[in-house]
Amino acid sequence: MSFLRQFAFTAALGAALLFGPVATASAEDALARVKSSGELKVGTETAFAPFDFIDAGAHVGLNVDLFDEIGKEMGVKITWVALPWEGVLPGLEAGKFDMVAGPATITKARMARYRFLPPIGDATxxxxxxxxxxxxxxxxxxxxxxxxxxxxxxxxxxxxxxxxxxxxxxxxxxxxxxxxxxxxxxxxxxxxxxxxxxxxxxxxxxxxxxxxxxQPAFGPKSYFGYIAPKDAEHASLTDAAQAAILKIKADGRLAALQKKWFGASFDTPDAVPEPNL
Structure with missing residues (x-):
C-alpha cells in the first residue's frame, strides 16, 4: 500500500486542506492520549501485498502482524483506518489517525515533512x-x-x-x-x-x-518505513513506537515476520538512512 511512493507536495497539501488543518495543539501529548484511550489509530491502504491486503474478507499482511506486536509492547490495541493511498497522508495531516503503516518509501521530501520509524523493508x-x-x-x-x-x-x-x-x-x-x-x-x-x-x-x-x-531492479536502493507527524505533540508517541520496533527487531520477531510474508528475512538499518530519492 507506499515506494516506493513519492510524496507530491501540491497534491497532499491540497487534499489536506479538504480534510482540514493539521491537528497539533492539545492538552496532552499524543502518547498520553493513546495510553488513556488504549487505542493506537493507524492509517493504511489495503491493496499493497504482502504489507496490507484483503484475504477472504480479512485484513492481513506484515503490517497487521507487526503492528499487533507494536501494540503489545505499548500496551494498546490497534485500530485500522483504510483509505486509498492518495488519501492516507492527507488523512494523517488532518489528524484522522496517529501514524501511517503503508508502508511509505523513505524520501527526502517526505523526511522534510514527516518523521519515519526505523525501516522495515526494501522499497527499491x-x-x-x-x-x-x-x-x-x-x-x-x-x-x-x-x-x-x-x-x-x-x-x-x-x-x-x-x-x-x-x-x-x-x-x-x-x-x-x-x-x-x-x-x-x-x-x-x-x-x-x-x-x-x-x-x-x-x-x-x-x-x-x-x-x-x-531483473535487475531499475530504481536506486531505498527502504520502506512507517510515518508519523513531525511535531512536538507526537514526539513521545513516535519515540515509543520506535523503541517497540527496535525491540521487535532485536529479539527476532521482525525477521520471523519477514520470513512469513516474504519467504526470507533481510537486513534493514536501525536508524533511518539518508535517502537516495
Missing part, C-alpha cells in the same frame, strides 16, 4: 511482467510500450524519472489500486507494472504461472 523499484512476454527481458525494454504504477506513489515518480532516460516514449497508466494494475498486466493491456521489489516478488511468487520479476 522494479518491474513485474507477464511470464510469457519475451519482449521485456530487461528494464530498458519498456521503451515504446505502456506500463503501470500506483497513483501518487514513489514507484510512479521513480518510473517517470527512469523512462525519461529511454529512447522511446513510454506511456504510463496510473492506478488507484495495485490489484487493478496487475489485472491489466495479466490481460495484456500493459506490459509491466513498476512497484517495490518486495511487493512484486510476493505477487510473482503467488502467481508464478502468470508473472515474473524483470
Amino acid at each position: 523499484d522494479a518491474l513485474l511482467k507477464r511470464k510469457d512476454d519475451k519482449s521485456v527481458e530487461k528494464p530498458a525494454d519498456i521503451a515504446g510500450k505502456t506500463v503501470g504504477a500506483g497513483k501518487a506513489s514513489s514507484q510512479l515518480a521513480q518510473l517517470q524519472a527512469y523512462v525519461a532516460t529511454l529512447p522511446g516514449k513510454v506511456t504510463i497508466r496510473e492506478y488507484v489500486g495495485n490489484n487493478e494494475a496487475y489485472a491489466d498486466l495479466a490481460a495484456g493491456r500493459i506490459v509491466a507494472v513498476a512497484n517495490s521489489l518486495t511487493n512484486i516478488a510476493f505477487v510473482a511468487k503467488q502467481r508464478s504461472d502468470t508473472f515474473e520479476v524483470v
Whole structure:
C-alpha cells in the first residue's frame, strides 16, 4: 500500500486542506492520549501485498502482524483506518489517525515533512511482467510500450524519472489500486507494472504461472518505513513506537515476520538512512 511512493507536495497539501488543518495543539501529548484511550489509530491502504491486503474478507499482511506486536509492547490495541493511498497522508495531516503503516518509501521530501520509524523493508523499484512476454527481458525494454504504477506513489515518480532516460516514449497508466494494475498486466493491456521489489516478488511468487520479476531492479536502493507527524505533540508517541520496533527487531520477531510474508528475512538499518530519492 507506499515506494516506493513519492510524496507530491501540491497534491497532499491540497487534499489536506479538504480534510482540514493539521491537528497539533492539545492538552496532552499524543502518547498520553493513546495510553488513556488504549487505542493506537493507524492509517493504511489495503491493496499493497504482502504489507496490507484483503484475504477472504480479512485484513492481513506484515503490517497487521507487526503492528499487533507494536501494540503489545505499548500496551494498546490497534485500530485500522483504510483509505486509498492518495488519501492516507492527507488523512494523517488532518489528524484522522496517529501514524501511517503503508508502508511509505523513505524520501527526502517526505523526511522534510514527516518523521519515519526505523525501516522495515526494501522499497527499491522494479518491474513485474507477464511470464510469457519475451519482449521485456530487461528494464530498458519498456521503451515504446505502456506500463503501470500506483497513483501518487514513489514507484510512479521513480518510473517517470527512469523512462525519461529511454529512447522511446513510454506511456504510463496510473492506478488507484495495485490489484487493478496487475489485472491489466495479466490481460495484456500493459506490459509491466513498476512497484517495490518486495511487493512484486510476493505477487510473482503467488502467481508464478502468470508473472515474473524483470531483473535487475531499475530504481536506486531505498527502504520502506512507517510515518508519523513531525511535531512536538507526537514526539513521545513516535519515540515509543520506535523503541517497540527496535525491540521487535532485536529479539527476532521482525525477521520471523519477514520470513512469513516474504519467504526470507533481510537486513534493514536501525536508524533511518539518508535517502537516495
